[in-house]
Amino acid sequence: MHAYRSHTCGDLTAANAGETVRLSGWVHRVRDHGGVLFVDLRDHYGMTQVLADSDSPAFAAMDKLRAETVIRIDGRVKLRDPSLVNAKLPTGEIEVYATDLEVLGPADELPLPVFGDQEYPEETRLAYRFLDLRRESLHNNIMLRSKVIRSLRNRMWDQGFTEFQTPIITASSPEGARDFLVPSRLHPGKFYALPQAPQQFKQLIMVAGFDRYFQIAPCFRDEDPRADRSPTDFYQLDLEMSFVEQEDVFAAIQPVIQGLFEEFGGGRPVDADWPRIPYAESMLKYGSDKPDLRNPIQMQVVSDHFRGSGFGIFAKLLEQEGTEVRAIPAPTGGSRKFADRMNAFAQREGLPGMGYIFWRKAEDGSTEAAGPIAKALGHEPTEAIRIQLGLGEGDAAFFLGGKPEQFEAVAGRARNEIGRELGLTDENQFKFAWIVDFPMYEKTDDGKIDFSHNPFSMPQGGLEALSGDPLQVKGFQYDLACNGYELISGAIRNHKPEIMFKAFELAGYPASEVEKRFGGMVKAFRYGAPPHGGCAAGIDRIVMLLADEVNIRQVIMFPMNQRAEDLMMGAPSEPTNEQLRDLRLRVLPKE
Numbered sequence: 197m198h199a200y201r202s203h204t205c206g207d208l209t210a211a212n213a214g215e216t217v218r219l220s221g222w223v224h225r226v227r228d229h230g231g232v233l234f235v236d237l238r239d240h241y242g243m244t245q246v247l248a249d250s251d252s253p254a255f256a257a258m259d260k261l262r263a264e265t266v267i268r269i270d271g272r273v274k275l276r277d278p279s280l281v282n283a284k285l286p287t288g289e290i291e292v293y294a295t296d297l298e299v300l301g302p303a304d305e306l307p308l309p310v311f312g313d314q315e316y317p318e319e320t321r322l323a324y325r326f327l328d329l330r331r332e333s334l335h336n337n338i339m340l341r342s343k344v345i346r347s348l349r350n351r352m353w354d355q356g357f358t359e360f361q362t363p364i365i366t367a368s369s370p371e372g373a374r375d376f377l378v379p380s381r382l383h384p385g386k387f388y389a390l391p392q393a394p395q396q397f398k399q400l401i402m403v404a405g406f407d408r409y410f411q412i413a414p415c416f417r418d419e420d421p422r423a424d425r426s427p428t429d430f431y432q433l434d435l436e437m438s439f440v441e442q443e444d445v446f447a448a449i450q451p452v453i454q455g456l457f458e459e460f461g462g463g464r465p466v467d468a469d470w471p472r473i474p475y476a477e478s479m480l481k482y483g484s485d486k487p488d489l490r491n492p493i494q495m496q497v498v499s500d501h502f503r504g505s506g507f508g509i510f511a512k513l514l515e516q517e518g519t520e521v522r523a524i525p526a527p528t529g530g531s532r533k534f535a536d537r538m539n540a541f542a543q544r545e546g547l548p549g550m551g552y553i554f555w556r557k558a559e560d561g562s563t564e565a566a567g568p569i570a571k572a573l574g575h576e577p578t579e580a581i582r583i584q585l586g587l588g589e590g591d592a593a594f595f596l597g598g599k600p601e602q603f604e605a606v607a608g609r610a611r612n613e614i615g616r617e618l619g620l621t622d623e624n625q626f627k628f629a630w631i632v633d634f635p636m637y638e639k640t641d642d643g644k645i646d647f648s649h650n651p652f653s654m655p656q657g658g659l660e661a662l663s664g665d666p667l668q669v670k671g672f673q674y675d676l677a678c679n680g681y682e683l684i685s686g687a688i689r690n691h692k693p694e695i696m697f698k699a700f701e702l703a704g705y706p707a708s709e710v711e712k713r714f715g716g717m718v719k720a721f722r723y724g725a726p727p728h729g730g731c732a733a734g735i736d737r738i739v740m741l742l743a744d745e746v747n748i749r750q751v752i753m754f755p756m757n758q759r760a761e762d763l764m765m766g767a768p769s770e771p772t773n774e775q776l777r778d779l780r781l782r783v784l785p786k787e
Contacts, residue, residue: 237292269297272292524593654695662702
């Protein structure tokens with residue numbers, strides 16, 4: 197017999213009754229039933245119930261076992277009494293009567309329990325991640341992640357893509373986040389960077405004559421953490437294609453992502469209709485460039501109903517240039533109680549509140565508007581708002597005003613909150629949308645022009661488009677949104693040096709700086725570059741959605757904490773003096 201096991205803890209069924217077997221695994225829990233000991237023995241594959249009574253040679257050793265001790269047992273497979281069959285386990289029809297037991301790895305007292313999925317402080321869970329990973333839900337999430345990546349690989353090969361690997365140590369490149377820098381020992385005073393994405397390399401692969409590339413790529417960005425974003429590194433499905441337009445990229449990636457969600461979505465419906473929503477429209481209707489389309493609410497501009505009206509706050513606001521008033525319809529939300537709850541939400545978001553109107557049945561049987569805004573506006577404007585929004589008795593509308601860029605994000609969150617509160621959001625499905633026509637540039641806080649998205653994107657209209665107002669230039673840039681998350685970001689690339697120089701010039705990069713920072717790519721584009729484009733899909737976020745988790749750390753095997761620390765391995769750590777001398781570096785003391 198094998199030294200450790202003849203079967204795994206997920207193998208044995210009624211067909212094995214009477215056999216002598218050997219199992220190895222972790223003691224999930226021990227139960228004492230008055231002279232009969234039961235051990236739930238767990239390994240990667242499943243769970244098997246092991247028992248010993250006072251007649252068993254293994255009884256004394258089993259009586260001393262601690263949870264999470266690693267043991268080997270020999271024993272006979274017995275059928276359980278029909279009344280004791282556990283239908284939830286594949287091994288639930290049998291149990292193993294132990295005749296011999298050996299402790300392979302003793303366990304100290306546990307800093308957190310593995311049995312059960314009770315909440316535990318995250319700092320403890322991350323410091324003892326190897327224990328946390330033994331818990332069923334987290335173990336299943338990591339296995340799901342592995343299956344998702346295997347499926348992605350197979351689907352990409354089936355779509356005619358070829359897998360290549362790109363460097364991990366490279367040069368710094370502006371990708372919208374801070375680089376992790378790596379000092380060079382051989383070139384003192386110079387630094388490599390960990391790639392924020394394989395952006396330049398995948399474009400160079402196209403210039404080199406390869407047609408369809410993909411990679412399961414690690415990416416490194418020194419970012420502030422969020423629930424749906426790792427603060428240090430993440431994995432993406434990276435792809436690039438030659439001789440394509442935007443629609444070609446969409447056609448190539450949709451079957452991959454849709455098939456993945458159909459395979460691993462747990463039977464939740466996957467909408468096959470992926471609309472194209474211009475960025476400006478998405479911000480207007482949903483207050484976000486990653487809208488949750490499971491929520492049917494669409495915001496609308498209602499400025500004309502307030503301009504010069506009796507509601508002085510909005511009337512005066514609209515006298516300022518660039519301001520507007522938007523309404524968030526709230527079907528079935530027509531009660532003062534609900535309006536108060538939404539006002540409390542707005543105050544938590546840092547606003548004094550949200551104006552509202554709700555409609556109810558009047559004494560004469562007609563529909564009347566109620567609330568402070570309705571009183572100030574009067575019947576005709578409130579009725580016009582109701583008709584525009586398609587609302588009726590028992591419904592409400594909430595209002596936000598000002599410059600759109602100052603209130604859109606809060607309006608988007610309010611829309612999501614209203615949809616959830618009123619049960620309008622169908623959370624048991626996946627709904628996708630391509631967000632297109634992103635602006636190429638944005639104005640920074642200090643009034644300068646900078647790239648708002650990927651700097652390597654082709655502007656719509658080419659070189660001619662760059663001769664006017666930069667803030668009006670749209671790029672061939674696109675994101676895929678699903679259920680309120682950005683899953684994919686991509687673009688048709690700028691493959692012409694003269695357009696690239698002009699695009700960077702508008703963002704404050706002179707030609708000399710472009711040559712210095714992207715010399716390899718600029719040089720390559722002078723030797724016959726094909727039109728090309730692609731995108732990248734965030735694997736961690738995809739798995740998070742499929743696993744129905746809200747925190748990305750639940751689908752990463754060894755994540756950092758909120759402060760970008762690895763509590764298990766002790767990173768980041770202080771370098772030794774010898775390491776610093778080798779690199780000719782000095783660490784400045786904290787201020």
